[in-house]
Amino acid sequence: MSDNVASIDQRRALRKRANFTAVVTDVISGQPIGHLGNLSANGMLLISAHPPRSEAVYQVSVSLPGLGSSAQTIEVGIQEQWHELAASPGQIWAGYRIVAIDDADAALLDAWLEQPGQS
Secondary structure: OOHHHHHHHHHOOOOEEOOOOOEEEEOOOOOEEEEEEEEOOOEEEEEEOOOOOOOOEEEEEEEEOOOOOOOEEEEEEEEEEEEEEOOOOOOEEEEEEEEEEOHHHHHHHHHHHHOOOOO
């Protein structure tokens, strides 16, 4: 399969818009790297104040509400795929591919994606 076809297939994954404020935090530095725009089983869109390094890999955590009595935090490895200036001044949109996730966090992510809501 060509890279273009694989890329299109990844984009077909159900993307669910974050209808809540979720800060995505770099686990290594402890610093926030952006706010979650949308999330799928394969990747995420972050809205940030600063552009990421091209193709950079980050270990991040994000809390997902609605998976029990309190929000559940998942940790994933992501790699930057693209970024561009957003329509709002001072904002960058960046697309990331999930490159590492453990089984327990993948199950939580799948459960969150299956909940009713915007997609």
